[in-house]
Amino acid sequence: MNNMVERMKSNIKKNYLFSFLMNMRLSSGLWMIYMAFKGMSLTQIGFLEGIFHVTSLTMEVPTGSVADLFGRKLSRTIGR
Incomplete structure:
Protein backbone atom coordinates (compact mmCIF):
# COMPACT_ATOMS: atom_id res chain seq x y z
CA MET A 1 0.00 0.00 0.00
CA ASN A 2 2.83 2.39 0.87
CA ASN A 3 4.51 1.69 -2.48
CA MET A 4 1.33 2.67 -4.33
CA VAL A 5 1.12 5.97 -2.42
CA GLU A 6 4.75 6.74 -3.29
CA ARG A 7 4.10 5.99 -6.98
CA MET A 8 1.01 8.20 -6.95
CA LYS A 9 2.98 11.09 -5.43
CA SER A 10 5.68 10.61 -8.04
CA ASN A 11 3.12 10.57 -10.85
CA ILE A 12 1.44 13.71 -9.53
CA LYS A 13 4.77 15.56 -9.59
CA LYS A 14 5.45 14.32 -13.11
CA ASN A 15 1.97 15.42 -14.20
CA TYR A 16 2.52 18.93 -12.81
CA LEU A 17 5.81 19.18 -14.69
CA PHE A 18 4.25 17.89 -17.91
CA SER A 19 1.31 20.31 -17.62
CA PHE A 20 3.65 23.23 -16.98
CA LEU A 21 5.84 22.44 -19.99
CA MET A 22 2.84 21.71 -22.20
CA ASN A 23 1.19 25.06 -21.45
CA MET A 24 4.28 27.23 -21.92
CA ARG A 25 3.68 27.29 -25.67
CA LEU A 26 7.14 28.45 -26.61
CA SER A 27 6.37 27.83 -30.27
CA SER A 28 3.75 30.60 -30.33
CA GLY A 29 6.28 33.25 -29.38
CA LEU A 30 8.91 31.85 -31.70
CA TRP A 31 6.48 31.82 -34.61
CA MET A 32 5.79 35.53 -34.17
CA ILE A 33 9.50 36.32 -33.96
CA TYR A 34 10.15 34.22 -37.07
CA MET A 35 7.51 36.07 -39.09
CA ALA A 36 8.87 39.44 -37.93
CA PHE A 37 12.40 38.30 -38.81
CA LYS A 38 11.19 37.47 -42.33
CA GLY A 39 10.12 41.10 -42.73
Missing part, protein backbone atom coordinates in the same frame (compact mmCIF):
# COMPACT_ATOMS: atom_id res chain seq x y z
CA MET A 40 6.40 41.00 -42.02
CA SER A 41 4.77 44.00 -40.38
CA LEU A 42 2.69 43.72 -37.22
CA THR A 43 -0.43 44.18 -39.33
CA GLN A 44 0.48 41.25 -41.56
CA ILE A 45 1.32 39.06 -38.58
CA GLY A 46 -1.97 39.98 -36.91
CA PHE A 47 -3.89 39.20 -40.10
CA LEU A 48 -2.25 35.78 -40.42
CA GLU A 49 -2.88 35.01 -36.74
CA GLY A 50 -6.51 36.02 -37.19
CA ILE A 51 -6.88 33.63 -40.11
CA PHE A 52 -5.28 30.86 -38.04
CA HIS A 53 -7.63 31.35 -35.09
CA VAL A 54 -10.79 31.64 -37.21
CA THR A 55 -9.80 28.49 -39.11
CA SER A 56 -9.12 26.65 -35.84
CA LEU A 57 -12.55 27.64 -34.51
CA THR A 58 -14.44 26.71 -37.66
CA MET A 59 -12.72 23.32 -37.84
CA GLU A 60 -13.21 22.55 -34.14
CA VAL A 61 -17.00 23.03 -34.10
CA PRO A 62 -17.72 20.28 -36.67
CA THR A 63 -15.38 17.93 -34.80
CA GLY A 64 -17.46 18.44 -31.66
CA SER A 65 -20.69 17.78 -33.57
CA VAL A 66 -19.28 14.56 -35.02
CA ALA A 67 -18.22 13.54 -31.50
CA ASP A 68 -21.77 14.07 -30.24
CA LEU A 69 -23.24 11.98 -33.04
CA PHE A 70 -20.69 9.19 -33.57
CA GLY A 71 -18.40 9.20 -30.55
CA ARG A 72 -15.17 10.77 -29.41
CA LYS A 73 -12.79 8.17 -30.89
CA LEU A 74 -14.22 8.40 -34.40
CA SER A 75 -14.25 12.19 -34.19
CA ARG A 76 -10.58 12.33 -33.27
CA THR A 77 -9.69 9.84 -35.99
CA ILE A 78 -11.48 11.91 -38.63
CA GLY A 79 -10.03 15.15 -37.21
CA ARG A 80 -6.48 13.89 -37.64
Whole structure:
Protein backbone atom coordinates (compact mmCIF):
# COMPACT_ATOMS: atom_id res chain seq x y z
CA MET A 1 0.00 0.00 0.00
CA ASN A 2 2.83 2.39 0.87
CA ASN A 3 4.51 1.69 -2.48
CA MET A 4 1.33 2.67 -4.33
CA VAL A 5 1.12 5.97 -2.42
CA GLU A 6 4.75 6.74 -3.29
CA ARG A 7 4.10 5.99 -6.98
CA MET A 8 1.01 8.20 -6.95
CA LYS A 9 2.98 11.09 -5.43
CA SER A 10 5.68 10.61 -8.04
CA ASN A 11 3.12 10.57 -10.85
CA ILE A 12 1.44 13.71 -9.53
CA LYS A 13 4.77 15.56 -9.59
CA LYS A 14 5.45 14.32 -13.11
CA ASN A 15 1.97 15.42 -14.20
CA TYR A 16 2.52 18.93 -12.81
CA LEU A 17 5.81 19.18 -14.69
CA PHE A 18 4.25 17.89 -17.91
CA SER A 19 1.31 20.31 -17.62
CA PHE A 20 3.65 23.23 -16.98
CA LEU A 21 5.84 22.44 -19.99
CA MET A 22 2.84 21.71 -22.20
CA ASN A 23 1.19 25.06 -21.45
CA MET A 24 4.28 27.23 -21.92
CA ARG A 25 3.68 27.29 -25.67
CA LEU A 26 7.14 28.45 -26.61
CA SER A 27 6.37 27.83 -30.27
CA SER A 28 3.75 30.60 -30.33
CA GLY A 29 6.28 33.25 -29.38
CA LEU A 30 8.91 31.85 -31.70
CA TRP A 31 6.48 31.82 -34.61
CA MET A 32 5.79 35.53 -34.17
CA ILE A 33 9.50 36.32 -33.96
CA TYR A 34 10.15 34.22 -37.07
CA MET A 35 7.51 36.07 -39.09
CA ALA A 36 8.87 39.44 -37.93
CA PHE A 37 12.40 38.30 -38.81
CA LYS A 38 11.19 37.47 -42.33
CA GLY A 39 10.12 41.10 -42.73
CA MET A 40 6.40 41.00 -42.02
CA SER A 41 4.77 44.00 -40.38
CA LEU A 42 2.69 43.72 -37.22
CA THR A 43 -0.43 44.18 -39.33
CA GLN A 44 0.48 41.25 -41.56
CA ILE A 45 1.32 39.06 -38.58
CA GLY A 46 -1.97 39.98 -36.91
CA PHE A 47 -3.89 39.20 -40.10
CA LEU A 48 -2.25 35.78 -40.42
CA GLU A 49 -2.88 35.01 -36.74
CA GLY A 50 -6.51 36.02 -37.19
CA ILE A 51 -6.88 33.63 -40.11
CA PHE A 52 -5.28 30.86 -38.04
CA HIS A 53 -7.63 31.35 -35.09
CA VAL A 54 -10.79 31.64 -37.21
CA THR A 55 -9.80 28.49 -39.11
CA SER A 56 -9.12 26.65 -35.84
CA LEU A 57 -12.55 27.64 -34.51
CA THR A 58 -14.44 26.71 -37.66
CA MET A 59 -12.72 23.32 -37.84
CA GLU A 60 -13.21 22.55 -34.14
CA VAL A 61 -17.00 23.03 -34.10
CA PRO A 62 -17.72 20.28 -36.67
CA THR A 63 -15.38 17.93 -34.80
CA GLY A 64 -17.46 18.44 -31.66
CA SER A 65 -20.69 17.78 -33.57
CA VAL A 66 -19.28 14.56 -35.02
CA ALA A 67 -18.22 13.54 -31.50
CA ASP A 68 -21.77 14.07 -30.24
CA LEU A 69 -23.24 11.98 -33.04
CA PHE A 70 -20.69 9.19 -33.57
CA GLY A 71 -18.40 9.20 -30.55
CA ARG A 72 -15.17 10.77 -29.41
CA LYS A 73 -12.79 8.17 -30.89
CA LEU A 74 -14.22 8.40 -34.40
CA SER A 75 -14.25 12.19 -34.19
CA ARG A 76 -10.58 12.33 -33.27
CA THR A 77 -9.69 9.84 -35.99
CA ILE A 78 -11.48 11.91 -38.63
CA GLY A 79 -10.03 15.15 -37.21
CA ARG A 80 -6.48 13.89 -37.64
